Protein backbone atom coordinates (compact mmCIF):
# COMPACT_ATOMS: atom_id res chain seq x y z
CA UNK A 432 0.00 0.00 0.00
CA UNK A 433 1.18 3.50 -0.75
CA UNK A 434 1.53 6.08 1.97
CA UNK A 435 -0.83 9.02 1.61
CA UNK A 436 -0.59 12.57 2.83
CA UNK A 437 -3.54 14.79 3.55
CA UNK A 438 -3.39 17.99 1.52
CA UNK A 439 -5.23 21.32 1.49
CA UNK A 440 -7.27 23.32 -0.99
CA UNK A 441 -8.39 26.61 -2.60
CA UNK A 442 -6.95 28.29 -5.67
CA UNK A 443 -7.15 30.93 -8.72
CA UNK A 444 -6.83 31.10 -12.71
CA UNK A 445 -6.28 32.66 -16.17
CA UNK A 446 -8.07 32.09 -19.43
CA UNK A 447 -7.79 32.97 -23.05
CA UNK A 448 -9.29 36.31 -23.95
CA UNK A 449 -11.39 36.98 -27.00
CA UNK A 450 -12.76 40.29 -28.19
CA UNK A 451 -15.97 40.82 -26.25
CA UNK A 452 -18.69 43.42 -26.18
CA UNK A 453 -18.73 45.76 -23.19
CA UNK A 454 -22.15 44.28 -22.41
CA UNK A 455 -20.79 40.77 -21.98
CA UNK A 456 -20.57 39.54 -18.38
CA UNK A 457 -17.23 40.08 -16.71
CA UNK A 458 -16.14 36.44 -16.85
CA UNK A 459 -16.45 36.52 -20.65
CA UNK A 460 -14.63 39.87 -21.04
CA UNK A 461 -11.82 39.49 -18.53
CA UNK A 462 -9.12 37.00 -17.80
CA UNK A 463 -9.00 35.73 -14.24
CA UNK A 464 -6.00 37.96 -13.62
CA UNK A 465 -7.97 41.04 -14.67
CA UNK A 466 -10.90 40.51 -12.34
CA UNK A 467 -11.58 42.63 -9.28
CA UNK A 468 -11.58 40.94 -5.89
CA UNK A 469 -15.39 41.04 -5.85
CA UNK A 470 -15.63 39.49 -9.32
CA UNK A 471 -13.10 36.85 -8.38
CA UNK A 472 -14.93 35.85 -5.22
CA UNK A 473 -18.30 35.79 -6.99
CA UNK A 474 -17.00 33.13 -9.37
CA UNK A 475 -17.04 30.55 -6.60
CA UNK A 476 -20.25 28.57 -7.15
CA UNK A 477 -20.36 27.36 -3.54
CA UNK A 478 -20.12 23.68 -4.44
CA UNK A 479 -17.75 22.96 -1.54
CA UNK A 480 -15.91 20.21 -3.39
CA UNK A 481 -12.51 21.82 -2.81
CA UNK A 482 -13.13 21.76 0.96
CA UNK A 483 -13.16 17.97 1.08
CA UNK A 484 -10.18 16.18 2.55
CA UNK A 485 -7.92 14.89 -0.20
CA UNK A 486 -5.21 12.28 -0.03
CA UNK A 487 -2.05 12.27 -2.05
CA UNK A 488 -0.11 9.16 -2.97
CA UNK A 489 3.49 10.03 -2.06
CA UNK A 490 4.89 7.86 -4.85
CA UNK A 491 2.65 8.78 -7.76
CA UNK A 492 1.44 12.20 -6.48
CA UNK A 493 -2.07 11.16 -7.52
CA UNK A 494 -4.70 12.98 -5.47
CA UNK A 495 -7.98 11.34 -4.48
CA UNK A 496 -11.00 12.79 -2.72
CA UNK A 497 -12.73 11.59 0.42
CA UNK A 498 -16.27 12.39 1.54
CA UNK A 499 -14.91 14.01 4.71
CA UNK A 500 -15.06 17.80 4.84
CA UNK A 501 -12.80 20.27 6.61
CA UNK A 502 -13.95 20.97 10.18
CA UNK A 503 -14.59 24.62 9.22
CA UNK A 504 -17.06 23.59 6.54
CA UNK A 505 -20.82 24.07 6.99
CA UNK A 506 -22.46 21.13 5.22
CA UNK A 507 -25.83 22.88 4.88
CA UNK A 508 -24.74 26.22 3.41
CA UNK A 509 -21.72 24.56 1.77
CA UNK A 510 -19.61 27.53 2.82
CA UNK A 511 -16.69 28.07 5.14
CA UNK A 512 -17.78 29.01 8.66
CA UNK A 513 -15.13 31.76 8.86
CA UNK A 514 -13.91 32.46 5.36
CA UNK A 515 -12.05 35.74 6.11
CA UNK A 516 -9.99 34.06 8.85
CA UNK A 517 -9.82 30.54 7.44
CA UNK A 518 -6.05 30.35 7.14
CA UNK A 519 -5.61 31.10 10.81
CA UNK A 520 -7.68 27.99 11.62
CA UNK A 521 -6.58 25.84 8.71
CA UNK A 522 -3.06 26.81 7.61
CA UNK A 523 -3.11 24.46 4.61
CA UNK A 524 -6.25 26.09 3.19
CA UNK A 525 -4.95 27.44 -0.11
CA UNK A 526 -5.75 30.88 -1.49
CA UNK A 527 -6.72 30.49 -5.12
CA UNK A 528 -4.93 32.82 -7.50
CA UNK A 529 -4.88 33.22 -11.29
CA UNK A 530 -1.40 31.69 -11.24
CA UNK A 531 -2.18 28.70 -9.03
CA UNK A 532 -5.38 27.42 -10.62
CA UNK A 533 -3.75 25.88 -13.70
CA UNK A 534 -1.21 24.16 -11.41
CA UNK A 535 -3.83 22.51 -9.20
CA UNK A 536 -4.83 19.45 -11.16
CA UNK A 537 -7.00 18.18 -8.32
CA UNK A 538 -9.51 21.02 -8.61
CA UNK A 539 -12.87 19.50 -9.50
CA UNK A 540 -13.65 19.84 -13.22
CA UNK A 541 -16.91 21.59 -12.34
CA UNK A 542 -15.06 24.36 -10.46
CA UNK A 543 -15.71 27.76 -12.05
CA UNK A 544 -12.05 28.80 -11.74
CA UNK A 545 -10.88 25.64 -13.43
CA UNK A 546 -13.53 25.90 -16.14
CA UNK A 547 -12.50 29.46 -17.02
CA UNK A 548 -8.80 28.61 -16.82
CA UNK A 549 -9.45 25.85 -19.36
CA UNK A 550 -11.28 28.24 -21.71
CA UNK A 551 -14.73 26.81 -20.87
CA UNK A 552 -17.73 28.93 -19.92
CA UNK A 553 -19.69 28.81 -16.69
CA UNK A 554 -22.40 26.13 -16.58
CA UNK A 555 -26.09 27.04 -16.87
CA UNK A 556 -26.60 26.21 -13.19
CA UNK A 557 -23.92 28.63 -11.94
CA UNK A 558 -25.37 31.19 -9.49
CA UNK A 559 -23.93 34.09 -11.54
CA UNK A 560 -26.13 32.94 -14.43
CA UNK A 561 -29.25 31.86 -12.53
CA UNK A 562 -29.10 34.68 -9.96
CA UNK A 563 -29.95 32.03 -7.37
CA UNK A 564 -27.31 30.72 -4.93
CA UNK A 565 -29.32 27.50 -4.52
CA UNK A 566 -29.05 26.54 -8.18
CA UNK A 567 -25.70 24.86 -7.51
CA UNK A 568 -27.43 22.53 -5.04
CA UNK A 569 -30.41 21.81 -7.29
CA UNK A 570 -28.01 20.88 -10.08
CA UNK A 571 -26.41 18.25 -7.86
CA UNK A 572 -23.08 20.05 -8.16
CA UNK A 573 -22.54 20.70 -4.46
CA UNK A 574 -21.50 18.42 -1.62
CA UNK A 575 -24.72 19.07 0.33
CA UNK A 576 -26.08 15.83 1.77
CA UNK A 577 -23.11 13.80 0.62
CA UNK A 578 -20.43 14.43 3.20
CA UNK A 579 -19.42 14.11 6.80
CA UNK A 580 -17.72 17.10 8.48
CA UNK A 581 -14.69 16.49 10.66
CA UNK A 582 -15.52 17.06 14.32
CA UNK A 583 -13.79 19.94 16.14
CA UNK A 584 -10.51 18.70 17.56
CA UNK A 585 -10.41 15.76 15.21
CA UNK A 586 -6.88 15.13 14.03
CA UNK A 587 -6.59 14.05 10.45
CA UNK A 588 -2.88 13.43 10.99
CA UNK A 589 -3.65 11.12 13.92
CA UNK A 590 -6.19 9.23 11.88
CA UNK A 591 -3.72 8.90 9.02
CA UNK A 592 -1.09 7.56 11.42
CA UNK A 593 -3.33 5.22 13.42
CA UNK A 594 -6.22 4.21 11.22
CA UNK A 595 -5.31 4.67 7.59
CA UNK A 596 -7.72 1.90 6.58
CA UNK A 597 -10.71 3.88 7.87
CA UNK A 598 -9.46 6.98 6.11
CA UNK A 599 -9.05 5.09 2.87
CA UNK A 600 -12.59 3.73 3.23
CA UNK A 601 -13.76 7.33 2.78
CA UNK A 602 -12.21 7.71 -0.65
CA UNK A 603 -14.84 8.61 -3.24
CA UNK A 604 -14.74 9.64 -6.89
CA UNK A 605 -17.88 11.76 -7.40
CA UNK A 606 -16.08 15.07 -6.61
CA UNK A 607 -13.88 14.42 -9.64
CA UNK A 608 -16.89 14.14 -11.96
CA UNK A 609 -17.90 17.11 -14.10
CA UNK A 610 -21.43 18.44 -13.84
CA UNK A 611 -23.22 19.03 -17.15
CA UNK A 612 -25.30 22.14 -17.80
CA UNK A 613 -28.50 20.26 -17.04
CA UNK A 614 -27.08 19.18 -13.67
CA UNK A 615 -26.42 15.74 -12.24
CA UNK A 616 -29.37 13.99 -10.59
CA UNK A 617 -28.21 12.33 -7.37
CA UNK A 618 -29.26 8.85 -8.54
CA UNK A 619 -26.55 9.10 -11.20
CA UNK A 620 -23.76 9.54 -8.65
Ligand code: SF4
Pocket residue numbers: 441442474475476477478479480481482539541542543544
Ligand atom coordinates in the same frame (compact mmCIF):
# COMPACT_ATOMS: atom_id res chain seq x y z
S1 SF4 B 1 -16.35 26.68 -7.34
FE1 SF4 B 1 -16.46 24.92 -5.90
S2 SF4 B 1 -14.47 23.88 -6.19
FE2 SF4 B 1 -14.25 25.93 -7.06
S3 SF4 B 1 -13.42 27.21 -5.41
FE3 SF4 B 1 -15.66 27.40 -5.31
S4 SF4 B 1 -16.32 25.83 -3.85
FE4 SF4 B 1 -14.23 25.32 -4.48
Ligand code: SF4
Pocket residue numbers: 440441481482501502503504505510511512513514517518520521524525
Ligand atom coordinates in the same frame (compact mmCIF):
# COMPACT_ATOMS: atom_id res chain seq x y z
S1 SF4 C 1 -10.87 26.54 6.02
FE1 SF4 C 1 -12.82 27.02 5.05
S2 SF4 C 1 -12.33 27.44 2.89
FE2 SF4 C 1 -10.58 26.36 3.81
S3 SF4 C 1 -10.92 24.19 3.36
FE3 SF4 C 1 -11.77 24.60 5.38
S4 SF4 C 1 -13.93 25.07 5.02
FE4 SF4 C 1 -12.87 25.24 3.05
